[in-house]
Amino acid sequence: xxxxxxxxxxxxxxxxVLIAPRxxxxxxxxxxxxxxxxxPKELHAAVREAAxxxxxxxxxxxxxx
Amino acid sequence: xxxxxxxxxxxxxIAPLTMTRTCPHAxxxxxxxxxxxxxxxxxxxxNGLTVWAVTAHxxxxxxxxxxxxxxxxxxxxxxxxxxxxxPSSDLKRMLLELDPPEHGQARRSVLxxxxxxxxxxxxxxxxxxxxxxxxxxxxxxxxxxxxxAFSLPVPSLVICELLGVPxxxxxxxxTRSATLVNQNAAPEEVGRVVGELMTYLGNLVAxxxxxxxxxxxGRQIARQRESGEVDYQDLVSMAFLLLIAGHETTANMISLxxxxxxxxxxxxxxxxxxxxxTLAAVEELLRYFTIAEQALGRVAIADVEIGGVLIRxxxxxxxxxxxxxxxxxxxxxxxxxxxxxxxxxxxxxGFGPHxxxxxxxxxxxxxxxxxxxFRRIPGLRPAVPEDELSFKVDATVYGIRxxxxxx
Numbered sequence: 001x002x003x004x005x006x007x008x009x010x011x012x013x014x015x016x017v018l019i020a021p022r023x024x025x026x027x028x029x030x031x032x033x034x035x036x037x038x039x040p041k042e043l044h045a046a047v048r049e050a051a052x053x054x055x056x057x058x059x060x061x062x063x064x065x
Numbered sequence: 066x067x068x069x070x071x072x073x074x075x076x077x078x079i080a081p082l083t084m085t086r087t088c089p090h091a092x093x094x095x096x097x098x099x100x101x102x103x104x105x106x107x108x109x110x111x112n113g114l115t116v117w118a119v120t121a122h123x124x125x126x127x128x129x130x131x132x133x134x135x136x137x138x139x140x141x142x143x144x145x146x147x148x149x150x151x152p153s154s155d156l157k158r159m160l161l162e163l164d165p166p167e168h169g170q171a172r173r174s175v176l177x178x179x180x181x182x183x184x185x186x187x188x189x190x191x192x193x194x195x196x197x198x199x200x201x202x203x204x205x206x207x208x209x210x211x212x213x214a215f216s217l218p219v220p221s222l223v224i225c226e227l228l229g230v231p232x233x234x235x236x237x238x239x240t241r242s243a244t245l246v247n248q249n250a251a252p253e254e255v256g257r258v259v260g261e262l263m264t265y266l267g268n269l270v271a272x273x274x275x276x277x278x279x280x281x282x283g284r285q286i287a288r289q290r291e292s293g294e295v296d297y298q299d300l301v302s303m304a305f306l307l308l309i310a311g312h313e314t315t316a317n318m319i320s321l322x323x324x325x326x327x328x329x330x331x332x333x334x335x336x337x338x339x340x341x342x343t344l345a346a347v348e349e350l351l352r353y354f355t356i357a358e359q360a361l362g363r364v365a366i367a368d369v370e371i372g373g374v375l376i377r378x379x380x381x382x383x384x385x386x387x388x389x390x391x392x393x394x395x396x397x398x399x400x401x402x403x404x405x406x407x408x409x410x411x412x413x414x415g416f417g418p419h420x421x422x423x424x425x426x427x428x429x430x431x432x433x434x435x436x437x438x439f440r441r442i443p444g445l446r447p448a449v450p451e452d453e454l455s456f457k458v459d460a461t462v463y464g465i466r467x468x469x470x471x472x
Contacts, residue, residue, distance in 0.1 A: 026181060049409065
């Protein structure tokens with residue numbers, strides 16, 4: 001899995017940080033920071049959830065089987 | 066749930082739509098019927114307005130993410146639920162009324178105050194406020210109205226301290242907040258209350274500009290000064306929104322949460338055995354009550370097709386998030402309160418770029434309340450049967466007016 005973020009779409013709801021704190025963080029101004037663009041398998045479910053609930057659709061996932 | 070009656074729907078496409086909850090928390094049966102049969106439907110509201118009602122989770126998310134649906138409440142096509150059109154006011158357009166690109170800029174100017182890290186830092190102070198109010202309840206007479214003793218003052222104090230609004234004035238803005246979300250309030254009264262709040266906040270902002278304070282408003286003033294001129298109208302509008310939003314939301318969630326957990330002691334006991342599950346429970350309670358549903362409207366500014374239905378520019382849209390949050394396509398046994406459901410994919414905070422700015426503050430307050438209230442008052446129970454409680458069925462934010470409790 002590869003994670004891509006779009007800072008311009010981020011509206012700083014902070015849900016990704018709540019759901020997957022090892023993959024996402026927030027800058028002081030609230031905008032998302034990507035901590036791990038290729039997270040390990042055990043975090044994939046949380047990252048998918050974070051992408052799904054992101055209100056700004058700022059998280060995109062590239063998944064390969 | 067046995068109290069939900071589904072009557073056959075008429076072929077008339079412009080069906081009258083009531084907004085009154087039943088059961089008492091569930092969406093009206095006709096909203097569910099719409100979701101099943103016409104998830105994007107032309108409806109007539111009790112005030113005579115004809116609007117689109119959107120009831121499917123997927124379509125609500127789509128519309129709230131689409132910039133072709135405007136948040137401008139002052140647009141003549143914007144739907145309202147009050148009997149009469151809300152009065153015009155001099156209040157500068159608030160964050161929740163803005164569209165791109167102004168909205169993004171305005172939101173980003175205050176976003177840093179609501180990061181998860183900043184909100185978590187408020188935890189110890191919120192815990193202290195919760196404990197002090199419980200101390201006062203325990204030392205006072207029984208029964209007591211939980212709303213006045215606890216549900217309202219706790220979030221009120223928290224938002225006042227965050228913003229830098231003197232809590233000593235709480236009666237002034239608590240009563241005015243209540244008027245602003247009361248859909249039966251006369252437009253003249255709403256206009257007067259908006260004016261009073263604007264004057265109050267205008268004076269407060271001016272005082273803070275004179276004597277800088279380390280609170281949200283003080284920091285916004287400093288921030289604006291750094292980048293040029295201080296826009297007082299902008300700060301009043303921001304303070305207005307955050308103050309109102311901080312009052313009528315978490316307070317109602319605290320009362321409703323307390324009621325439902327006291328009614329379902331097995332669920333409360335399970336939570337108390339595993340406090341690590343409280344945050345997931347908060348998420349489910351938010352979904353289950355979806356108290357701010359009636360605040361979710363948009364107006365189309367272009368012709369847009371949603372779910373095979375054409376919504377034309379200028380037409381108003383109501384997003385019925387309470388029904389969307391019980392959409393069986395998204396939630397299994399959606400009418401059940403399942404505190405271990407673990408789904409965050411709900412619409413209680415809205416969706417899209419306007420999604421609730423204070424959501425992590427709300428989560429934290431509810432988490433601390435749940436972890437503290439029932440532990441410190443183990444015998445807590447409603448002092449009247451549920452059918453004697455008065456629910457805010459005519460308010461923009463659902464809740465309980467008065468909740469007598471004892472222990």
